[in-house]
Amino acid sequence: MLILNGGHPLPRRRCFSKTPSKPTSSLLLNPFPITLPDPSVIWNRYSFKSFACLLQNNPRGFDPNTQRSSLLKYASELDLPVNRFMQLAKSANSVIRLSIDIGGGTRTFAALMKIFYNVTMLTTTMNVNAPYNEVVAARGLLLVHVPLQQRLPVFDGTMDLIRCGRAVNRWIPSTVMEFMFYDMDRVLRGGGYLWVDRFFSKEVDLEKVYEPMIGKLGYKRVK
Template identity: 35%
Template sequence: MIAPVGRACTQFPDHLRRYMSYNVNGSCPDDELLAQKLLLKGCEPLPRRRCRAAAPTDYVEPHPLPASLWTTPADSSVVWTAYTCKNYNCLINRMRTQKGFDDCKDCFDLRGRESSRWTHKQGSGIDFSIDEVLTAKPPGTIRIGLDIGGGVATFAARMSERNITIVTTSMNLNGPFNNFIASRGVVPLYISISQRLPFFDNTLDIVHSMHVLSNWIPTRLLHFLMFDIYRVLRPGGLFWLDHFFCVGEQLEEVYAPLIESVGFRKLKWVVGRKLDRGPELGEMYLSALLEKPLKNSP
């Protein structure tokens, strides 16, 4: 057997050596931040280890479904040593005031704006509702899917209420996102956007991503990722590109041709101004509903 350590891991020997320094059959060291650094540097998957990962000392059972979808979990569901905040109240208040995390501002507050995401149809606007999107396919044919970079998995929670199973990818950047997602009763997947999607070809009914897939991603990586999304979608499956942002001329010159080259069929394609950082910057949002065709084009 070949150890599952990719070339990217060997490029960071100091990090890797620290990560693999532990007592066999003992407790794993407290190195969540170190492990995440390796993941974000492309060291995926991490090497396996023969040690027991830390668990909360006063763990309590999660809230039952469906109440768990909209209830803040107990603080004892998380090992907080890797985070500045040591409870969810602190995290909610910090996210409200801290600059630099606008895409997840208030996201741990389930009574705030998370409570209304994707619930209302906005006509020709860039905010599609879930029910609006689901009308694109026959009832009951959207059953399983993926949300890329889904924050605290509110999209998955909404879909769960409609008997649709969504797996949510998330990193633990400045908060225990994966613990929070699992406590809500939906499935977290701890991978970065640089990793090949861990699904077989032609299997998912829908893939969604809001904000994460945007112009901060190197163009070549974004192109690979778009084709990977195409790969895992079944024929007729939907790709909901939700609030992709870039500068106006980039959309016309770079990103629209890139997306079109993948081979999706356009069901919806709406462009609007991104005003949250000032209209003078010329930033744009694109929301698109794309369909994998039943047959590949030649």
């Protein structure tokens, strides 16, 4: 809760962290399993006590195969499926190797990029009353447990792609969001891509606040 509300983590202490009862047997070979492994999670940290219960009440991100379908197909002309993005990058002779997914949930986007395009991705995610980080680790993917207001833990000008998922939207104070976009710009290499995906706000705020904020970065609009 301290990290989530913008505070710094507590100092290091000499104590052991709790671990799941069966950590080894709960690891997955397939990042798109039929069911997620309950033994990979210490459930007393959450109000939900199993993935079955979680899917009934909060399915977003915890049904990898449903989320996979939504990332690979058009629902409207506003959508940008993963394969279409890679086609755009290829047509511009852009190389996509290293990437960050901001607020990437359980990392279904990162799993698709790894399986189909051999792209190495970091995902920033927080456990907001659900075991997002545990699921990412169980799927064999890279995670960074940091809030949105923290400086990205990578070096300047090294990333080929930064994608902002559902977590980046109007709930973030505009000053914080502006610093966040400038930090994304810091880590993007020349010719890299900033993908603002599924951003939502009031129309008047989009025109008067967010579009000018992103426009300051001076990027060429691809889509």
